[in-house]
Amino acid sequence: MSQQPEADAPTDLTIADLAPGMEAKVISLQAVQEVRRERLLAYGVAPGRTIQVLQRSPATILKVDQTELAIENDVASRITVTEPNRMKRAFHHGQRRRKRRFRRGLKFLQRRKRNKR
Amino acid sequence: MHNHHPSVELKTSSSIALIGHPNVGKSVIFHQLTGHYVTVANYPGTTVELTRGAATHFPDTAVIDTPGILTLPSRTDEEQVTAQVLFDEPLRVIIQVGDAKNLRRTLQLTLQLAEMGIPLALALNMMDEANHRGVSVDLNLLREHLEVPVIPTIATRGKGIAQLIEQIHKTQKPSFFIQYPDKIEHAISYVESHLPDSNISKRSLALLWLGRDPAAESWLKKHIVSNTYQELLNHRKLLHETGEDSPGTLIRLTRMEVVDRLVNLVLRQTDLGFRGTGVWLGHLAIQPIRGVVILAIVLYVLYWFVGIFGAGILVNLLETNLFGELINPLVTDGIYTIIPIPIVADFFVGEYGLWTMGMTYALALILPIVSTFFLAFGIMEDSGYLPRLAVLTNRVFRIMGLNGKAILPMVLGLGCVTMATLTTRIMENKRDRLLVIILLALAIPCSAQLGIVMGMLASVSLSATMIWLVVIVVVMLSVGWLAARVLPGERSPLLLELPPLRLPIMSNVLIKTLARLEWYLKEVIPLFLLGTAIMFVMQKTGLLDLLIQASEPLVSGWLGLPADASAAFLLGFLRRDFGATGLFLMEAQGLLSPVQVVVSMVTITLFIPCVASVFMIGKSRGWRTSLAITAIVFPLAFLVGGLLKYLLVAIGWGI
Known part of the structure; x- marks a missing residue:
């Protein structure tokens, strides 16, 4: 792992900002409504735990441990996460497509940062 | 068959409850523990089905297949029915059916069940799926820390069922204890002093109460005088108003910490890049086109x-x-x-x-x-x-x-x-x-x-x-x-x-x-x-x-x-x-x-x-x-x- 993110550094990134294949640590679920927060915690989407985004459309698909969860963007955008970690094999697409997706994901994040400034 | 009264009502003096998350194989294990006679009925007052069968290996005992739950305190109808089974049934043993590949989630529930003071055995099911995904669990270490029998099973192929039956005979009340933050511990002892005796330990009943479990609420309403109930209600309300996290969240986070420590000890995960047909098809089925x-x-x-x-x-x-x-x-x-x-x-x-x-x-x-x-x-x-x-x-x-x-x-x-x-x-x-x-x-x-x-x-x-x-x-x-x-x-x-x-x-x-x-x-x-x-x-x-x-x-x-x-x-x-x-x-x-x-x-x-x-x-x-x-x-x-x-x-x- 070359680019280890600073542990739990405060960012304003949410799961909705991650591209398919990216991994990140959950920081907070405070913005999620209590009923759903309880369920997310029970599924393992908890502060400090690593999640991986598998897919973004038609819904966000997350992987926590060996559990796959489908959540809507409304929920995904309320869960803050750390800077995404390395790219993991998302699915079983070809190598080229995976690389393309990774680059697209990185560009997306850079653009987002630029826009903030 | 040891059962002398094959009565239609299935009246037995004790029962074994199968409890676990959805899709972990409870029903498969249920059918292996029971004979042919099975009743499926709605739990009184609900539309949730509860399956009962006479245990093949235990005389005068019923096995109950409870609906899959995610967590307690209960939030859904299924979870409420499972909580009610815990309150009302003469339970002799709880068998938790757990998903070996999702050990954290499984143990989360194990801890809660262990606190209830009813003899408990953990059937760690789907060991084959866990192995395929590079998940391996140090079972001996897990048994040692939990002080609960842990039996690896592959229910669909009948593996581990004999050992499970053998262990059911030997299960004892678990002695696992979790220390919660002071605020919660004070609340527990206050609530405990007002509780009547029940199937489950006062401590776990108090914890469910603090987490606003509706099944615990309705059970208490029936079993204590309304003045005491009102006092408990006021106490809990006050507790909810102080502090950032609700008592329920605090309790959950404490348990998660304990589970995390335990899992770090016993779990080895290697990414084998498992790509079975099921996984492949499962992902394909949710692609937009x-x-x-x-x-x-x-x-x-x-x-x-x-x-x-x-x-x-x-x-x-x-x-x-x-x-x-x-x-x-x-x-x-x-x-x-x-x-x-x-x-x-x-x-x-x-x-x-x-x-x-x-x-x-x-x-x-x-x-x-x-x-x-x-x-x-x-x-x-x-x-x-x-x-x-x-x-x-x-x-x-x-x-x-x-x-x-x-x-x-x-x-x-x-x-x-x-x-x-x-x-x-x-x-x-x-x-x-x-x-x-x-x-x-x-x-x-x-x-x-x-x-x-x-x-x-x-x-x-x-x-x-x-x-x-x-x-x-x-x-x-x-x-x-x-x-x-x-x-x-x-x-x-x-x-x-x-x-x-x-x-x-x-x-x-x-x-x-x-x-x-x-x-x-x-x-x-x-x-x-x-x-x-x-x-x-x-x-x-x-x-x-x-x-x-x-x-x-x-x-x-x-x-x-x-x-x-x-x-x-x-x-x-x-x-x-x-x-x-x-x-x-x-x-x-x-x-x-x-x-x-x-x-x-x-x-x-x-x-x-x-x-x-x-x-x-x-x-x-x-x-x-x-x-x-x-x-x-x-x-x-x-x-x-x-x-x-x-x-x-x-x-x-x-x-």
């Missing part, structure tokens, strides 16, 4: 099995050959010779006879269709495809102020709307449940009706079928859209687990199908007979003719249908498909033009499904709601039908 292709294939297979095999071949065999040529002539002759009074004989075998109409209809026409449908639905349910369908359709349901979970009752409604009404409990809140019920009552035709509607429309033309489909979908979307804006409350966004796709175990599917059919025969057939009896009385007293005359302006004038169609619509009031059958006969006699076929089919589809479903809505949502839905659906069905007629005539369709 390829997922829809898979859906189309699934729907086609479903149509072939239920529509062509069930509704076509089987119905033909049963209705025409068995009932039409063999049984009914025999019964009719028999009744007429036994009962010489014509009016009494007619009651059984006449035009609206209990046997010739009610039973023939129920057994020869509906039964084969719902049997094939329930079987297909059971396979879809156990394979893990349905949650993926929810992901795919989420956006459509969003328009109607719902989330993709609503697809489950909708698909089941294509089989039997009455049963689908029951399953609306999977929706998160009352608002969502009500919305789904409205849509079910209005726009979802059940399998019996669907068969007839499809047959009639197909005999006109493909465009007739398309018009029908578009009208129904547009009505459903716009009513849903409107209702979502009128009903108070907020839409709950999708949050759903996607279990791995698996090959369903046929014996489990069959047992479930049989249980559903039994329910169907018990609940729906009496209503068929009641409906037939009402029709008989109405016909004999002349009330039927009167009503037909009264509804003529509406049916002939507004909808532009022949006068005879009134009778079909009146029948449709009792059962939509009764009505559709009436129209089917009229079309066969050449009495209906293409426009009339489409208009009548649209109107009858939008009708209230059947008397049984109105009863079921009344039972589960209250009679007021039931009446209100009926009062909205009837005028709406006629309104849409009439408007469609004018539209079709105006554009000159079908002439």
Whole structure:
């Protein structure tokens, strides 16, 4: 792992900002409504735990441990996460497509940062 | 069999409860621990099913298969039923069935169950799936730390079951103890001092209470005086107001910490990059485009099995050959010779006879269709495809102020709307449940009706079928859209687990199908007979003719249908498909033009499904709601039908 993110550094990134294949640590679920927060915690989407985004459309698909969860963007955008970690094999697409997706994901994040400034 | 009293009620002095997350193999283990005699019944006061069976290896003991739960304190109906089992049943042992590949989640529940002070064993199931994914667990270390027997199992292949049975004999009360933050510990000791004795330890009851568990609340209400209950309520309210996190969250986070420490000790995860066929297909099924292709294939297979095999071949065999040529002539002759009074004989075998109409209809026409449908639905349910369908359709349901979970009752409604009404409990809140019920009552035709509607429309033309489909979908979307804006409350966004796709175990599917059919025969057939009896009385007293005359302006004038169609619509009031059958006969006699076929089919589809479903809505949502839905659906069905007629005539369709 070359680019280890600073542990739990405060960012304003949410799961909705991650591209398919990216991994990140959950920081907070405070913005999620209590009923759903309880369920997310029970599924393992908890502060400090690593999640991986598998897919973004038609819904966000997350992987926590060996559990796959489908959540809507409304929920995904309320869960803050750390800077995404390395790219993991998302699915079983070809190598080229995976690389393309990774680059697209990185560009997306850079653009987002630029826009903030 | 050691059981000396194979009583029907299954009265036993102690029981073993199987508890665990959904889709971890509880039912498979259940069937391996019990004999052939199994009862499936709704838990009193709920629509959640609870399965009981006599334990094969333990005398005088029942095994209870509880509904899958995510977590306690309970939030869903299923979780409440499981909590009630813990409070009310004379439990001798709890077996937690856990998912070996999701150890964290599993242990989360284990800790909670261990706190209850009931002997506990953990069956760590699906060890094969865990191995494939590179998850390995140090079982000895886990046993040592938990002080609970842990048995690795692969239930589908019967592995580890013998060891599990052996361990059940030896289980003892767990001594596992978690120290919570001071604030919680103080609260626990305060609450404990007010609690009566119960099945579970005072400490765990106090923890459930602090987490606002509704099952614990209602149990306490019954077992302590109201003054004390009020004191406890005030104490908890005060506790909720102080501090950022609610007591429930604090308790959960403490347990998570303990679990994390434990898991770090015993779990080794290596990424093997596991890509089984199930995983591959599971991901494919939720891709935006390829997922829809898979859906189309699934729907086609479903149509072939239920529509062509069930509704076509089987119905033909049963209705025409068995009932039409063999049984009914025999019964009719028999009744007429036994009962010489014509009016009494007619009651059984006449035009609206209990046997010739009610039973023939129920057994020869509906039964084969719902049997094939329930079987297909059971396979879809156990394979893990349905949650993926929810992901795919989420956006459509969003328009109607719902989330993709609503697809489950909708698909089941294509089989039997009455049963689908029951399953609306999977929706998160009352608002969502009500919305789904409205849509079910209005726009979802059940399998019996669907068969007839499809047959009639197909005999006109493909465009007739398309018009029908578009009208129904547009009505459903716009009513849903409107209702979502009128009903108070907020839409709950999708949050759903996607279990791995698996090959369903046929014996489990069959047992479930049989249980559903039994329910169907018990609940729906009496209503068929009641409906037939009402029709008989109405016909004999002349009330039927009167009503037909009264509804003529509406049916002939507004909808532009022949006068005879009134009778079909009146029948449709009792059962939509009764009505559709009436129209089917009229079309066969050449009495209906293409426009009339489409208009009548649209109107009858939008009708209230059947008397049984109105009863079921009344039972589960209250009679007021039931009446209100009926009062909205009837005028709406006629309104849409009439408007469609004018539209079709105006554009000159079908002439």
